[in-house]
Amino acid sequence: MGRPRTFDIDAAVDRAMELFWRQGFEGTSTEDLVEGLGIARGSLYKAFGSKEQLYAMALRRYCERHATGLIEMLDRAEQVRPAIRAALLELAEADLADPELGCLLVNAATERSAHQDTVRQVSRTMSQIESALAGALERAQARGDIAADKKPRELAQFLTTFLQGLRVMGKARADRAFLNNAVEVALGALD
Amino acid sequence: MGRPRTFDIDAAVDRAMELFWRQGFEGTSTEDLVEGLGIARGSLYKAFGSKEQLYAMALRRYCERHATGLIEMLDRAEQVRPAIRAALLELAEADLADPELGCLLVNAATERSAHQDTVRQVSRTMSQIESALAGALERAQARGDIAADKKPRELAQFLTTFLQGLRVMGKARADRAFLNNAVEVALGALD
DNA sequence: CCCTTTGTTGACTGATCGGTTCCTAATTTG
DNA sequence: CAAATTAGGAACCGATCAGTCAACAAAGGG
Numbered sequence: 008m009g010r011p012r013t014f015d016i017d018a019a020v021d022r023a024m025e026l027f028w029r030q031g032f033e034g035t036s037t038e039d040l041v042e043g044l045g046i047a048r049g050s051l052y053k054a055f056g057s058k059e060q061l062y063a064m065a066l067r068r069y070c071e072r073h074a075t076g077l078i079e080m081l082d083r084a085e086q087v088r089p090a091i092r093a094a095l096l097e098l099a100e101a102d103l104a105d106p107e108l109g110c111l112l113v114n115a116a117t118e119r120s121a122h123q124d125t126v127r128q129v130s131r132t133m134s135q136i137e138s139a140l141a142g143a144l145e146r147a148q149a150r151g152d153i154a155a156d157k158k159p160r161e162l163a164q165f166l167t168t169f170l171q172g173l174r175v176m177g178k179a180r181a182d183r184a185f186l187n188n189a190v191e192v193a194l195g196a197l198d
Numbered sequence: 199m200g201r202p203r204t205f206d207i208d209a210a211v212d213r214a215m216e217l218f219w220r221q222g223f224e225g226t227s228t229e230d231l232v233e234g235l236g237i238a239r240g241s242l243y244k245a246f247g248s249k250e251q252l253y254a255m256a257l258r259r260y261c262e263r264h265a266t267g268l269i270e271m272l273d274r275a276e277q278v279r280p281a282i283r284a285a286l287l288e289l290a291e292a293d294l295a296d297p298e299l300g301c302l303l304v305n306a307a308t309e310r311s312a313h314q315d316t317v318r319q320v321s322r323t324m325s326q327i328e329s330a331l332a333g334a335l336e337r338a339q340a341r342g343d344i345a346a347d348k349k350p351r352e353l354a355q356f357l358t359t360f361l362q363g364l365r366v367m368g369k370a371r372a373d374r375a376f377l378n379n380a381v382e383v384a385l386g387a388l389d
Numbered sequence: 390c391c392c393t394t395t396g397t398t399g400a401c402t403g404a405t406c407g408g409t410t411c412c413t414a415a416t417t418t419g
Numbered sequence: 420c421a422a423a424t425t426a427g428g429a430a431c432c433g434a435t436c437a438g439t440c441a442a443c444a445a446a447g448g449g
Contacts, residue, residue: 010444033222036435047399052438116369168360173359180317192387228407240409241427
């Protein structure tokens with residue numbers, strides 16, 4: 008009962024995610040959101056409560072969209088090493104194509120390191136990525152695709168860390184050769 | 199001639215650097231600067247021109263203080279591999295001690311990727327770090343301390359990238375074991 | 390067909406934003 | 420000491436900030 012909502016909540020969160028992604032939390036004003044989402048101020052606050060809560064939803068949406076994609080890709084991968092290489096190179100290409108965007112997780116971790124909710128969401132997602140990598144590396148090790156004396160969990164923690172560095176260097180306008188070299192050396196750590 | 203300045207410009211830039219470091223550019227208001235620097239608004243603008251210009255000075259100061267320290271340490275190092283390990287572990291410890299601080303260069307790269315001046319300063323400093331690493335690795339290779347078939351420049355690009363990732367994971371509240379593992383695996387890439 | 394419920398809207402709020410202005414204070418030069 | 424020059428500081432500027440509110444609109448239930 009009551010008047011039905013005239014806009015799509017999911018689509019609105021998606022657009023908010025893009026705005027926060029490109030401009031950051033502090034850099035995105037409520038006016039930007041009103042304009043970008045095409046929703047009046049009051050409706051926006053009725054639907055989402057506050058800028059903080061909308062940001063939290065947008066960040067969760069980003070994790071579902073992007074981290075989950077990476078994780079599923081790793082879970083399904085037949086050949087783990089080529090899958091990891093492809094994933095890293097794809098992220099590097101994304102940064103080269105649009106360096107101002109980068110990774111919302113990295114942006115959130117740096118801009119909002121004083122906000123517990125944000126940090127916890129970021130930290131949880133990093134752990135999921137680490138676990139997916141560790142699982143994939145275990146499978147690869149069982150097949151003899153990577154060195155038997157390496158510990159999958161440690162390799163996964165290394166790769167998770169390297170991945171974030173890649174996104175930072177992408178934002179710092181490192182060129183394709185730089186990023187590709189870095190990826191190849193990183194993959195060498197699996198040998 | 200004229201009335202002499204009653205505050206120390208260098209000390210003021212140092213304090214501004216700390217504020218921007220901890221709170222970001224957008225997160226630091228001119229009022230924060232007035233209070234934190236102990237300088238009245240008018241004097242602040244007379245001395246520094248604008249918030250943007252003060253930020254640029256603070257960022258340059260950070261690079262001189264921190265990146266240069268790292269670079270000189272690498273240039274001087276007798277034993278390159280232990281020096282790199284020590285440097286990485288030291289940065290990891292800094293993040294563990296104060297995770298909300300992190301690295302101003304990483305913060306600048308992510309928060310201000312749309313501001314050419316900031317990006318250029320960050321990019322230049324990354325290049326300096328890369329070159330210092332490459333130089334050190336070349337020396338290490340000449341002494342047989344690292345594998346002869348590796349290319350120092352590529353290793354340096356990898357380490358530079360990994361270093362940024364370490365700072366991000368520090369901000370994302372990775373624990374000591376995680377960061378230490380990541381560092382050890384990264385160093386393994388030199389073999 | 391009204392009543393309740395919920396969504397929409399834009400005007401409005403006080404606070405704060407980055408930056409300027411103007412008057413006074415302190416110093417050097419002549 | 421007088422003129423010139425620069426710093427200090429508080430009041431002030433229009434703009435914008437995040438968030439609220441009251442009037443209105445659209446639906447379902449009786």
